[in-house]
Amino acid sequence: VTLVEEVLEAIERYNLLKRKEKVILAVSGGPDSVAMLFLFLRIKEIFNLKLVCVHFNHGLRKEADEDEKFVKDLCSSLDIKFVSEKKNVKEFFKGDSLEQTARILRYDFFLKIANSLKIKKISLAHTKDDVIETVLMRIIRGTGIQGLRGILPLSKIKGKIFIRPLIEIEKKRILDWLKKEKISYQIDTTNFEDKFFRNKIRLNVLPLLEKLNPNIKDTLFNLARISSWNHNFITQIAQKELSKIKRGEGENFLIIDLEKIKDLHPFLLLQVLRLAIEEVKGNTRRLDWRHFESILKILQKKRSYLNLPGLIIEIREKKLILKSLQGVNFRYL
Amino acid sequence: VTLVEEVLEAIERYNLLKRKEKVILAVSGGPDSVAMLFLFLRIKEIFNLKLVCVHFNHGLRKEADEDEKFVKDLCSSLDIKFVSEKKNVKEFFKGDSLEQTARILRYDFFLKIANSLKIKKISLAHTKDDVIETVLMRIIRGTGIQGLRGILPLSKIKGKIFIRPLIEIEKKRILDWLKKEKISYQIDTTNFEDKFFRNKIRLNVLPLLEKLNPNIKDTLFNLARISSWNHNFITQIAQKELSKIKRGEGENFLIIDLEKIKDLHPFLLLQVLRLAIEEVKGNTRRLDWRHFESILKILQKKRSYLNLPGLIIEIREKKLILKSLQGVNFRYL
Numbered sequence: 001v002t003l004v005e006e007v008l009e010a011i012e013r014y015n016l017l018k019r020k021e022k023v024i025l026a027v028s029g030g031p032d033s034v035a036m037l038f039l040f041l042r043i044k045e046i047f048n049l050k051l052v053c054v055h056f057n058h059g060l061r062k063e064a065d066e067d068e069k070f071v072k073d074l075c076s077s078l079d080i081k082f083v084s085e086k087k088n089v090k091e092f093f094k095g096d097s098l099e100q101t102a103r104i105l106r107y108d109f110f111l112k113i114a115n116s117l118k119i120k121k122i123s124l125a126h127t128k129d130d131v132i133e134t135v136l137m138r139i140i141r142g143t144g145i146q147g148l149r150g151i152l153p154l155s156k157i158k159g160k161i162f163i164r165p166l167i168e169i170e171k172k173r174i175l176d177w178l179k180k181e182k183i184s185y186q187i188d189t190t191n192f193e194d195k196f197f198r199n200k201i202r203l204n205v206l207p208l209l210e211k212l213n214p215n216i217k218d219t220l221f222n223l224a225r226i227s228s229w230n231h232n233f234i235t236q237i238a239q240k241e242l243s244k245i246k247r248g249e250g251e252n253f254l255i256i257d258l259e260k261i262k263d264l265h266p267f268l269l270l271q272v273l274r275l276a277i278e279e280v281k282g283n284t285r286r287l288d289w290r291h292f293e294s295i296l297k298i299l300q301k302k303r304s305y306l307n308l309p310g311l312i313i314e315i316r317e318k319k320l321i322l323k324s325l326q327g328v329n330f331r332y333l
Numbered sequence: 334v335t336l337v338e339e340v341l342e343a344i345e346r347y348n349l350l351k352r353k354e355k356v357i358l359a360v361s362g363g364p365d366s367v368a369m370l371f372l373f374l375r376i377k378e379i380f381n382l383k384l385v386c387v388h389f390n391h392g393l394r395k396e397a398d399e400d401e402k403f404v405k406d407l408c409s410s411l412d413i414k415f416v417s418e419k420k421n422v423k424e425f426f427k428g429d430s431l432e433q434t435a436r437i438l439r440y441d442f443f444l445k446i447a448n449s450l451k452i453k454k455i456s457l458a459h460t461k462d463d464v465i466e467t468v469l470m471r472i473i474r475g476t477g478i479q480g481l482r483g484i485l486p487l488s489k490i491k492g493k494i495f496i497r498p499l500i501e502i503e504k505k506r507i508l509d510w511l512k513k514e515k516i517s518y519q520i521d522t523t524n525f526e527d528k529f530f531r532n533k534i535r536l537n538v539l540p541l542l543e544k545l546n547p548n549i550k551d552t553l554f555n556l557a558r559i560s561s562w563n564h565n566f567i568t569q570i571a572q573k574e575l576s577k578i579k580r581g582e583g584e585n586f587l588i589i590d591l592e593k594i595k596d597l598h599p600f601l602l603l604q605v606l607r608l609a610i611e612e613v614k615g616n617t618r619r620l621d622w623r624h625f626e627s628i629l630k631i632l633q634k635k636r637s638y639l640n641l642p643g644l645i646i647e648i649r650e651k652k653l654i655l656k657s658l659q660g661v662n663f664r665y666l
Contacts (some may be wrong), residue, residue: 044490142552142555144556210529219475223472226477226622232600236598265569266562
């Protein structure tokens with residue numbers, strides 16, 4: 001099977017593309033995103049696509065401007081519309097993680113361009129290796145089934161659809177293909193996300209696990225896939241349940257009828273709470289297992305109050321009230 | 334919190350003991366099981382328990398008879414009924430794994446004694462470390478959510494209940510306690526189960542992960558716990574669904590109405606198939622992800638036939654027929 005065929009299979013399996021779509025390609029200039037660009041050129045005719053290439057210059061490394069110029073020149077030689085933006089990430093960085101700040105600014109840029117060009121789909125060049133590393137990072141740092149999904153082939157953020165057509169392709173395969181096709185790219189240094197931790201995973205953890213199971217990459221990828229199915233199914237059930245137990249909601253609050261959740265399976269209850277928090281706060285980031293345990297504890301009480309990251313939970317008159325503490329939710333994954 | 338208190342907490346949390354119960358304690362003579370024996374002596378009065386100590390001599394190591402004598406003498410000094418059996422595991426070993434053979438013979442012995450003494454509960458000395466190592470082994474070798482549960486605090490096999498009251502205690506804590514209490518035990522060499530693999534996990538993988546997350550043991554233990562909840566909930570739903578779609582069943586076969594499973598969520602379908610196979614075959618061992626994928630594939634066909642480990646699956650006249658290939662199911666976990 002050729003690489004193009006494999007990408008087409010993934011596109012079909014996860015329903016990533018429709019005919020006659022406009023697609024924004026996020027190209028850093030590194031091997032994965034350059035391969036994605038050239039692979040899109042191969043399948044452009046099949047789907048009758050319109051392509052726009054975007055590049056976000058984080059201004060973090062000395063090669064940053066070179067990378068931008070490389071992608072710009074590449075697009076002009078391929079006759080593809082190119083849009084870029086430069087932002088010095090360090091200026092926006094407020095003691096949180098630099099990687100997280102960079103990611104937020106980058107996704108903001110992607111969404112801004114998508115909105116201004118009225119394009120719904122944004123394609124990112126994450127590979128199977130990225131999924132596997134993410135799954136391992138999550139296992140080590142702590143995660144539930146939701147986190148075990150790793151990186152999804154398709155995700156929705158603020159009305160836009162992010163697709164990842166290389167999600168089933170190993171990085172090594174991409175590098176071999178680029179070499180065979182004589183396609184040049186920039187050295188992969190933009191990859192500063194969680195650099196220390198991810199490098200440890202790639203250079204120490206994965207090689208050790210590979211000795212115990214030479215097939216470890218497929219093994220972890222399958223775990224991510226089954227976790228996705230599991231999470232998707234559970235969420236569907238929890239969503240139905242949440243709509244039954246809601247007693248009211250507004251811009252940044254939600255009220256749950258305590259009487260109606262008494263007999264729920266504890267796992268379902270947890271999932272319903274997760275969805276309720278996502279509705280109120282936009283996400284469940286910075287909430288971990290212990291936070292959920294403390295919610296379960298106050299459910300027993302008649303009157304109680306709990307301060308969680310970005311969220312207040314109150315028990316009053318047989319009602320569970322969730323209130324968001326932030327006006328705008330600013331973080332994407 | 335003292336060790337005894339922590340064990341009592343786990344007993345309450347997982348509902349492991351009732352008052353006035355008879356309990357069989359499986360004691361190898363190693364630190365964990367000797368600690369379990371002494372801990373049971375401390376809580377004996379609280380629950381008004383009757384204790385019987387059993388020891389299975391695998392005859393695999395030169396110290397095997399010494400271990401048996403040690404436990405026998407210990408029980409006689411503590412005035413506890415003692416039952417042992419010696420079997421040369423190697424004689425029963427047929428090219429399958431020696432560890433697996435030993436486990437089967439050992440559990441057979443426990444069940445035999447439980448039946449003959451009319452005792453329902455058998456207590457095993459698995460620790461938190463065993464859970465964590467098992468979870469890691471499963472992740473590395475490949476697993477779904479079911480396998481991520483690790484070792485359960487309570488499991489039912491052939492009408493008997495196996496409990497594991499030390500499941501939340503770290504091994505180090507047990508060793509410290511034994512030292513403080515001046516309790517002697519045999520060196521822990523009976524632990525030959527999956528020895529090579531488990532040792533790699535303990536000596537190489539865990540220390541590496543501990544560098545990345547000093548809290549890795551709690552992290553993995555929490556993953557096991559949330560996976561248990563998840564699996565328990567999913568199984569409950571799948572069980573209801575299976576009873577709706579069954580068209581017939583017998584000693585070693587089961588018939589499912591294909592029309593009724595068409596619209597099931599693919600994940601639920603997979604879980605229903607898992608339960609159906611467990612009913613027919615006694616377990617889903619030796620079946621992996623690819624086997625389930627091949628079942629999903631033939632569901633599309635009008636007529637088909639699939640040979641799986643220990644099981645035949647047939648599609649005929651809008652029916653899915655599952656047939657067991659083995660007369661007796663012999664394996665426990």
